[in-house]
Amino acid sequence: MLEPAASAPIWPRFLPCGDTALSVELGEEVNRAVSAKVVRLHRLLRQQPLDGVVETLPTFRSLLVQFDPRRTEPAILQDALTAIIAGMADAPLPSRRWTIPVCYAPELAPDIAEVAGLCGMSQAQVVECQSSAVYYVYMLGFLPGYGYMGDVPEALRLPRRRDPRTRVPAGSLAIATAFACIYTFDSPGGWHILGRTPLTFFDVGAPEPALLSPGDEVRFEPIPLEQFEALRGVRGGPQSRHNGTGR
Amino acid sequence: MKTALAVTAPGLNATIQDLGRPGYQSVGVTVGGALDPIMLRLANWLAGNGAGEGALEMRFSGPAFEVRGGSAHLALAGEGADIEMLPPYEGRHPAYRSFALQAGQRFRVVLKGGGPCYLAVEGGFEISAVLGSVSTLAACGFGGFHGRALLMGDVLPLRRSAPANGSFALRAPNFAQPEFIRVILGPQQGHFTADGLNTFLGESFTISHLSDRMGLRLEGPLVRHAKSFDLISDGNPHGAIQVPGSGKPIILMADRGTTGGYPKIATVISADLAPLGRLPPGEKLRFKAVTHEEAVAALRAQDALLASLKAAIAPYRDAKEELARALMEENIISGVADASA
Numbered sequence: 272m273l274e275p276a277a278s279a280p281i282w283p284r285f286l287p288c289g290d291t292a293l294s295v296e297l298g299e300e301v302n303r304a305v306s307a308k309v310v311r312l313h314r315l316l317r318q319q320p321l322d323g324v325v326e327t328l329p330t331f332r333s334l335l336v337q338f339d340p341r342r343t344e345p346a347i348l349q350d351a352l353t354a355i356i357a358g359m360a361d362a363p364l365p366s367r368r369w370t371i372p373v374c375y376a377p378e379l380a381p382d383i384a385e386v387a388g389l390c391g392m393s394q395a396q397v398v399e400c401q402s403s404a405v406y407y408v409y410m411l412g413f414l415p416g417y418g419y420m421g422d423v424p425e426a427l428r429l430p431r432r433r434d435p436r437t438r439v440p441a442g443s444l445a446i447a448t449a450f451a452c453i454y455t456f457d458s459p460g461g462w463h464i465l466g467r468t469p470l471t472f473f474d475v476g477a478p479e480p481a482l483l484s485p486g487d488e489v490r491f492e493p494i495p496l497e498q499f500e501a502l503r504g505v506r507g508g509p510q511s512r513h514n515g516t517g518r
Numbered sequence: 519m520k521t522a523l524a525v526t527a528p529g530l531n532a533t534i535q536d537l538g539r540p541g542y543q544s545v546g547v548t549v550g551g552a553l554d555p556i557m558l559r560l561a562n563w564l565a566g567n568g569a570g571e572g573a574l575e576m577r578f579s580g581p582a583f584e585v586r587g588g589s590a591h592l593a594l595a596g597e598g599a600d601i602e603m604l605p606p607y608e609g610r611h612p613a614y615r616s617f618a619l620q621a622g623q624r625f626r627v628v629l630k631g632g633g634p635c636y637l638a639v640e641g642g643f644e645i646s647a648v649l650g651s652v653s654t655l656a657a658c659g660f661g662g663f664h665g666r667a668l669l670m671g672d673v674l675p676l677r678r679s680a681p682a683n684g685s686f687a688l689r690a691p692n693f694a695q696p697e698f699i700r701v702i703l704g705p706q707q708g709h710f711t712a713d714g715l716n717t718f719l720g721e722s723f724t725i726s727h728l729s730d731r732m733g734l735r736l737e738g739p740l741v742r743h744a745k746s747f748d749l750i751s752d753g754n755p756h757g758a759i760q761v762p763g764s765g766k767p768i769i770l771m772a773d774r775g776t777t778g779g780y781p782k783i784a785t786v787i788s789a790d791l792a793p794l795g796r797l798p799p800g801e802k803l804r805f806k807a808v809t810h811e812e813a814v815a816a817l818r819a820q821d822a823l824l825a826s827l828k829a830a831i832a833p834y835r836d837a838k839e840e841l842a843r844a845l846m847e848e849n850i851i852s853g854v855a856d857a858s859a
Contacts, residue, residue, distance in 0.1 A: 286705035289785030290813035292755040294705045301750055313544065328543040328753040330777050335543075335753025340788070340814045341821075411546040412751065412777030415658055419751075455546075456658050473545075475648045475660050481545035 283356050285349050286333075290340045295352055296333040301421070301449075305332045306409050307364045310486040312356060321351050329485045330410045331419075368488040371453070373402070373444050374499035375466035382432070382463040386446075390427055400424050401465055402491040406451055408483050416455040416473030416481035420489055423449050435461030442467045444491065451491075455481075466493075469502035477506065519621075521588035521679045523639070525672040526624065529581030534643060534662035535636075535772075537570040539651035543776045549756065550653040550661070550772050553577075553634045553731060553795035556824065557595045560691070561636035563831050564593035564616045566683035572645060572652035572662070573638035578798075580627030580635070581668055585619045591681030592617060594627065596635025597693065597796070601625050615687040615834055616640075632798025641678030657732070657773060687834035691827055696793045698806035701759065701784035702813060706749065709781035710761070714742035718783055719805055723767065727799040731773040734794070736803075740765030741783065751779040757786030757794070759805075771795065789816035 286294040295312070298305030313329040316336070323343025328335040338348060375383060375398045387394045406420035423446050431447045436459060439445070443454045445462030454460060455473040472482045483489070494502075535558065538551025552558035552575055559569040574581075576596075582604065593616035594601055601611040604624040611617045611625075613635070619625065629635055645652050645663060654662025663674060707715060723738035747763045754760075758770045760780040769786060770778070772795075786794055787808060797803060808816075 287702055287785070287810070288705050288753070288755045288782070289702050289757055290787050290810055290817065292753070292785070294752055296752075326540055326543055328776060330752045331750050333752045335755065337543075337755065340810070340817060344814075345810060410751070410777065411544065413546065413775055415542070415545060415547040417546050458657075480542065480547070480649060483545075485544065 283353060285345070285352075287345065288335065292335055292337045293345055293348060293352075294333045294335050295356075297356070298332045301331045301409065303407050306407070307486065308356070308359065309334050310364055311359050312352075313485070315355060315359070321348065324348070330412070364486050366486045366488055367484070368405075368490070369482070370490050370492050371468050371470065372494040372498065372502060373466040373468045373491045374494050374496055376496045376499070378496075379443075379467040379499070380465050382445075383465050386427070386429065386463050386465065389429055392426070397427065397465065398493055400427055401446065401451070402493055404490070406489040406491075408485055408487040408489060409450075410485050411481060411483060413452075414455050414458055414473075416483065417452055418483040418485075418487075418489075420451045421449045423451055429463060431461040432463060435459055439464060440467065442469065442472075444468060467499070469499045469505060471504055471506050474506055482506075519587040519679070520644075521590050521621070521676040522586045523583040523590070523674045523676070524586050525581055525668050525670055525674070526584055527582035527626065528668045528670050528672075529576055529627065530579040531656075532574050532576045532581045532668045533654035533656065533666075534572045534645060535575040535653045536572040536651055537653075538772065539649050539653055539655075539661070542649055543753070546776050547649060548655070548772075548774055548776050550655050550731075551651070552636065552653075553772055554596075554636075554792045556693075556792040556820075557634065557796075558636045558638075559824065560614065560688065560827060561593050561595035561638035563828055564595065564614065564686045564688060565591060565638040565640045566616070566681075566686065567638055567640065567642060571638060571642040573636040573643075574668075575634050575636055576627055576629060577634045578629060578632075580629045582624065582626035584624045585621050586673065587621055588679035589618055589620045589681060590676055591640035591678075591683055591685075592619065593638050593686070594635060595638075596629070596631060597633055598631030599627065599629050599635040602628050612690075614690050616683075616685045618681055618685070632801065633796030639676050639678075640681045640683055641676060644675040644677045655773065685834040686831050688827065688831045693793065693796065695797070695801075696790065697804070699794055699803050700787045700790050700808045700813065700816065701757075701805050702787060702810060703784045703807050704782070705752070705785075706781035707783050709743055709745045709747070709749070710783055711742045711744040714744065714761075714765075715783070717741050718767070719807055722802045722804045725797055725799050725801050725803065729799055731771060733771050733774060734769040734797070736767045736769070738766075741767055743781065745781075747781055749779045749781055751777045754778045754782075755785055757788070757791050758782045759784050759786065769794065787813035787816060789813065789820045792820075
C-alpha cells in the first residue's frame with residue numbers, strides 16, 4: 272500500500288481493518304465538507320453495491336467498507352472506490368432538516384445551571400445559544416440512533432464531565448466539545464445535560480429505526496414542560512419535520 | 519398445548535443469539551450475535567435447523583429448565599458441556615448428540631469448559647426477530663427474550679410442539695486452542711512506538727475477568743503509543759484491537775460499539791474470531807501478524823472444516839438409548855400423574 276507523503280496528504284487513504292474491512296479516509300479533519308464526501312460515498316454504495324461489499328459504516332472522516340473476502344479483495348475494492356470517489360459530485364448533499372422540540376426546564380436539565388456558570392451566561396442565554404445553531408449529523412454511534420451533531424457554538428464548548436453519570440435518561444439533550452447529542456436509550460454518559468426531547472429517536476419496530484441519518488440537519492426548538500408531557504413518546508416523523516418554520 | 523422451556527434456574531447471562539444483525543451499523547446498531555458462531559451452527563445442525571437459527575448462548579454456569587406443553591428436540595454444542603436430567607429423571611445427554619424430551623422433564627446444562635455453549639431446539643424458539651435478528655443486545659434491551667438474559671420463571675416458547683426429526687450425532691470435534699491469535703496490523707499501527715508494536719506481537723497477554731460480550735480486556739505488558747491516543751472516531755470492525763490511554767489492549771467483540779476513538783493497533787482475522795470467543799478469562803494469548811492472503815486461506819480452511827463437520831452429522835440410534843428413552847417416557851407418565859394428584 273502506498274504511504275501518502277506527510278506534507279501532501281492524498282485522499283482517499285485506505286487502511287486495512289482485518290481481512291473483512293477497509294477504512295476509507297476522505298480527509299484529515301472533522302468538517303462538513305469531508306463528512307459530505309463520506310456520506311455521499313456511503314449512499315452511492317447503498318444504491319449500487321460493489322461486488323462483495325456487505326455493509327458500509329460512515330464516521331466523521333472515513334467510511335468503513337466491510338466485505339466478504341471470499342468474493343472480493345482489497346486491491347480490487349481500492350481501485351473501484353478510488354474511481355467512484357474521483358467521480359463524486361462536490362455539490363451540497365441533499366439532506367433532511369429536522370426541528371426537534373426540547374424542554375430545557377430545570378427538572379429535565381440537571382447540568383444547565385453548571386453550564387451557564389462555566390460559560391458565563393444566564394440559563395436563558397444557554398438555551399438561546401444552544402438552540403440558535405443549525406446542527407449537522409456527522410455520524411451515528413455509541414448507541415443505536417445516537418447522532419453526533421455539530422457544531423455547538425464556540426461559547427458553549429466544554430470538555431466532557433469529569434464525573435460521568437451511570438444513567439442518563441433516554442431523550443436527554445447533552446453537549447460536550449463541539450457536539451450535541453440525544454441519548455436514545457437510558458445509558459451511562461458523560462456529557463452535559465441541557466434538556467430533554469419527548470420524541471422517540473430510535474424505534475426497533477419502524478422500517479427506518481433511527482430518526483436521524485448522517486448528513487441530516489437539525490435544529491432544536493425550546494418547548495414548555497406541558498408540551499413536553501403532551502408529546503411524550505411521539506415517534507419523530509412528519510410532525511417534527513418542518514421546512515422553514517419561521518424560527 | 520405449545521411446547522416451552524420454563525427456566526427453573528437462570529444460570530449466568532444466558533441469552534438468545536443467532537448469527538447477528540448486520541445492516542444497521544450506520545445507525546449505530548452493532549452486529550452482535552454468537553461469540554462462537556461455529557458452535558452455534560453445530561448446535562443448530564444437530565437439532566435439524568438451519569445454521570443461523572437463534573439458540574441459547576451459555577457460559578460458566580448453565581441454566582436449568584422444565585419442558586412444558588409438548589415434546590422438544592434439543593441439541594447442545596460446546597466444549598466440556600452436557601445435560602444432566604434432574605430428579606425424578608436420571609441420566610445425562612452429551613453435547614453433540616441431539617435428544618428428545620417430554621413435558622414435565624427437567625434438566626440442567628452443565629458447563630465445564632471455558633467457552634460459550636449453545637442449546638438449540640428443533641424449529642427454534644418462538645421469538646420475533648428485531649431488525650432481522652433474534653440476537654439479544656442486552657445493553658439496549660432489545661432482541662432475544664425481552665432483550666435480556668434469562669431470569670428465573672421465564673417461559674421460552676418453542677415454534678414446534680412436536681419434533682419432526684430423530685436424534686443426530688457428531689463425534690465431539692476437538693478444537694485445539696490456537697497457539698496464536700492471528701491479526702492483520704492496522705488501521706492505526708502507526709500510532710504506536712516500535713517498542714509498543716514489539717510488545718504487542720512479542721509478549722503474551724491474559725484475558726481479564728472484566729471481559730464480556732462487548733470486549734476482551736487484556737492484562738499484561740503495556741502497549742505504548744507514539745502519538746496521541748485520542749483519535750477522530752472511526753468504525754469498529756469485529757476483532758479490532760483498540761489500545762486506550764492505559765496501554766491495555768481491548769479486543770472488540772460481538773456487542774462492541776460501532777464506532778470508537780482509540781487507536782486500533784491490529785484486527786483479528788475473521789477465521790480466529792470463533793477460537794478467540796472461546797477463550798475464557800484467565801487464559802493467556804499471543805498475537806501473530808499475518809498477511810491478507812494468509813487470513814483468507816485460514817478462512818477458507820475454516821469453511822472447509824465446517825462443511826466437513828456438517829457432513830459428518832448423522833442420525834443417531836442406540837439400542838440402550840432407545841430403551842432408556844422408553845423407560846423415561848414411562849416415568850413421565852407417572853410424573854404427570856404425581857403432579858396432578
